[in-house]
Amino acid sequence: MNVFIVEDSALVREQLTRLVEAKERFRVVGWAGEEERAVSAILAQRPDVVLLDIALSPGSGVNVLRRIRAAGSGARVLVMTHSADQALRDACEAIGISGHCDKGGDLHACFEQMEAWLPPVPENEAQRLAALESTGLLDTPEDEAFDSLARVARNLTGAPIALISLIDHSRQWFLSHLGLPERETSRSMAFCAHAILQTGLMEVPDALEDERFRDNPLVQGNPRLRYYAGVPLVLDSGEALGTLCVLDTVPRRLDEAQRDAIKTLARSVVGEIELRRRVLTLEQEIERRHAAEARIMHLATRDPLTGLPNRTVLRDRLEHEVHQAARRGGTVAAMFIDLDRFKLVNDTLGHDVGDEFLMVVAHRLSSTLREADTVARLGGDEFAAILPDMHSDAEALLVAHKLLRALAEPFTIGKHRLRIDASIGIACYPHEGDSAEVLLRHADLAMYQSKQGGGNRATHFTAQMETLAVAALALDRDLDQAIERRELVLEFQPQGVPGGREVAGWEALVRWNHPKLGRLMPDRFIPLAEERGWIHRIGRHVIDSTLAQIATWDRAGTRIPRIAVNLSPSELRAGLADEIDALVYSHGLTPDRLALEITETAIVGDGAEVAYALTRLSQKGYSIEVDDFGAGYSSLGQLRHLPLETLKIDKSLIDDVHHSKIDTALVGAVIDMARALGMRTVAEGVELPEQERVLARLGCDSYQGYLLGKPMPAARVPDWLAQRSAAGPVQAG
Template sequence: MDANCRIFIIDDEEINTLQLEHVLQECGEVLSCNDSSKALSLIDTFRPDVIVLDIEMPKVNGFDILKELRQKHYFNDLRIVVITSHSDIEIEEKALSLGAIDFISKPLNLTLCRMRIENHVNFKHQENMLQIAQSSLQSEKEHLRITLDSIADGVISTDDNARINYMNPVAQRLTGWSLIAAKGKHIEEVMSLNDATTGSRSLNPLVMALQENRPVAMAINTQLTSRQGITHRVEDSAAPILNSSDEQCGAVMVFQDVSETMAMAVQMTYLSHHDQLTALPNRVLLHDRLTQAITRAAFSENKLSLMLLDLDKFKYINDALGHHVGDEIIAHVGHSLDKFACNDITVARVGGDEFALVVPHTSTLSNIEPLIEQVLNVIGTPFRIADEQHVLSASVGISVYPDDAKSVEEMLRHADSAMYKAKHEASNSYCYFNDELQLAMNERLRIGNLLRKALDENTLEVYFQPKKDLATNEIVGYESLVRLIDEEGKCVSPLQFIDYAEETGLIYRLGAQVLEKSCIVAKKWLDAGCPKQVAVNISAKQFSDSSLVELVASTLEKTKLPSRYLELEITESALIDCYEQTVTQLKSISKMGISIALDDFGTGYSSLSYLRLFPLNVLKIDQSFVRDMLTDSQALDIVSTIVELAKTLNLKIVAEGIETTEQKQKLQSLGCKIGQGYLLGRPTPFEKNHKQ
């Protein structure tokens, strides 16, 4: 029995209620009432499921109670069993008309009475369970409806004939059909699909899902045309719906509008393959175009040229005028070069101020020369930006397939090497890659590997060239010079690896190692009782590193070398490249007590303002002037002027490259007291200098 079922007995005879309470106690919760006038209020409070009601009662009879109950909102939830001692058919009809569903005759047969009430309790329990199930089903249905109405995907369900019985709001919006208008129509009438490229009609995947009784994905590149003619790119799938017997009873279609996603993908693809500043193809797309061009050239047995173009001295323009003007200039150059992008020619921006042209041509190179000249002429055409006129020049390197390269990587590498050579020859020049360049490239690669290995293993050697008093021949200091030793034990010229180190960024590691090795040697001389100042060259690149001052300070602290025994040599180009930062760093270095020498004075951007603004201690006369001063009056005048200038500014003067006695004597006569060169001593390792 259902212990939660409530049974309410209304009978004016107490014996009857007691007997009924006893036999029905296991049927549920039982409450009885002998005063019919109080019955209705008790019913409102107790809210029974089953009422056992005596018809003949004083005060208020059973019919009156039935009439009152019919007015209650919960009347339809009640199961009312009438007790009567009459067998009059009219009484039964009246009771049934008022809502009674069963009768128990007096005198009471308690067994029969219990069985009847049990049946009604069971019926009521089943009714309650059915109501709960219906309520749960309705709740789940409503939840499902809200979910389907709220999701971003379109949902359409059909019967097993592909006729629509449901569409959520998204599906209605995308198809342009309301649910009312679409209901009962075949899905292909409502959902018009076609191939986005060809425009041909596409089979709806829901129809295929029903035909093949399996899930079906929508074809790629599918387009949906709404009832109003609006098109959407769509994707997703359809699947059959099966009943409890695994029989097909319909299908569901789930799809989404991917128009914005597709547009975004196209935009992202464009951005990933094009330079944002010039809108030209970038390095990624250049690689792809080169690959395709090589394939076509190989098939047609023609040639293919790759021209790499780099603007001359663009860095100085960029630094002087600002990056915003530099960007405008790059955009102008890109627009100018884009005019050549026709007849299978690809124009790309590789990066920075570097551009590329991929040029297919016949088996000869005759048609490439005029194009190169046209490109250089376009670059050299004067133009105005920010109310200033600019005239540019460029260096071009050319690699030719299949003459010197067989792959994209080789063409890029060879064109870059040729451009590098052109850049070191003259402005507005071009150079083809050749065997000589191949050898130079191989040598450059060898030197690069050798340098990296030496830096990794800390095996760079430092030689020391003495600086001597020209009158007494006494050593007053040394200049440290780095040496790279190859696999055969031979010295590699600094001209070969210093430029490489600066271009690749290895100059920072190289400079740090040379500085430390030099300070270690200077400390050994100090500890041996013969203190000598050591001059260490600092490249312009190192001054671009904000941590240079910290590096110098930490190296002195690490090696325990007093700062007065260290001199840093800088070139005039270092002063120019990072003017403000260089001034700040030199002042900090000078405050440490470190001497600062200006190397190769007179060969670069010589200006008296440098000597006034920078905390310099030493001027070094470049060896080119020393070499020519005995035969060239202009060179002699320059040397004389530098010596007098140094005296006036109270700066030390050091002459470089002294190789003859005549040069030494002339310098002495001019008032130069200190010099260095092969006549006075060649660069040697520490061990040999130590023995001296």
């Protein structure tokens, strides 16, 4: 029910508004505080009820009432006054009001009266409104199909007004409105809101004689209705949506033939509505299918996170651009773009931040390149771009540098200040590839070269890259079979005590005797093994071979101190300690014969899992050593929380220790702090006697390097020990 408030007191007006809108089916559609505005607003908005303050200033509440009645408004008016003046009340009733409200008293009776004017609500109202919505007929344009049915009803009955109404939540809306200019009215004044509760035709011969409609605004005001006859429009599923009705301004009755005719016409209206409903359902189903197909196509061609084209689209577009360039004699550039250290962002800040990071990358790449260029996401942190109509290969390199600058601009995600570095590889048609497939492969190889060069750079493809790639592929294939072919062998390098003759320990180093390439150092194949997931198998092979060699020496009477083997960061997982235990005891040895070396990067990586694996190994009696200390990003503060026994000082700090005061101070500081934490130190890469003397003076526990001995095959170890023993006393440690 639409309520208009005429009240000059802001306080009273606010209280009334709050009380009215607390009612579920009421709403305030406007207010006025003086006569002129009240009259114009009421006539324009045509409310169901007016709450009228008689003591209005400026102006007069009585004048408002008189003027709206003279203009044809039939709105129900409840007069609000403090006055008990009967003459004033009689004057208002003579003009036309629906009741009085005492402003100083309880307004409960006033609201009860307003609620009594509301038409009843069907029991299935929610279901009925849903069915009405499903027809899609509300607020549609004029429709001749419905107008023609209403016209027949008007002609058959002789009534001046014929309507096809739909009863919405708070209004009645007309599919057809012959003889009535309005397209809708409030539901609270709708005769049809009562008719939808009937099972058949509802006829009101004289509205002034019917309690339900006597003071209805459409009866008391324009169009001053007196007669109504309506048949509910009931769907096959049982919901009454509205009515087909005829209305007149004089009392009357339909004869039996007219009643039958209007019922028949109502069934025709329902049939038309059902048809429209089925057509709409079919159209919606078609739309859903089209949307689903579009969604499937989008998923098939677009990256779901960034919305960029995917690998399939990239390949198709590149093939098209290559074809066009071949016809025009032009140049097309293909770029592979790989983000540097993105995994660190994902692992430390979480996948939500990582996803936002990738969306920033997508936006910056797209906004930096031309509209004719294509940017695609290939997956993970890999992107690609196609640049048609390049004037030269050099221009493509300039664009790549522009992309690097755009990506490098810092940005904020949440509370994190971040920047993006990337490695870009470029291959241009026709000089660096004559097909889409070749261009993409060559751009990928060039990107890998940028990555190998430290990242944050762009590199053009060269023929040498493909040669190296072919060699790497062959290496990959051969490494998979290297263990079975017994091509992985061990060499052992001794560790001594600075200024002394003792042998403090040994390190086992793996080599690959490749049948074609000769002896390969670990840096040629260990990264490949980690990338391919073979490092676990190789690591177990190295440990098992080392333990077997220790047992062989023991049986031969050659007592070897503890031997250290290297562990890859990817091996530091739960279950490692039990695996190594099984190998040690299978050779009849004990954990004190084996030391395990890890790198600094392993320590600063996955902290919790690494700490657990190292703790388990230490508890079982294995010595844990940190290799290449000083080359990474850890600190002794980090190391003190882990069960570490030895620090191996990186060769980069030892190289100039004999003539650089800074390096001497650095190495001395590492030795002192390690000793304070209860750790031993081993200096790596010692090649000169001068270096050994400095290390002895600084108190380094042991050293390793060519000065003492190069890595040697197992067969040479006994002879080396014998020679060293002959030169002076040897302690096996």
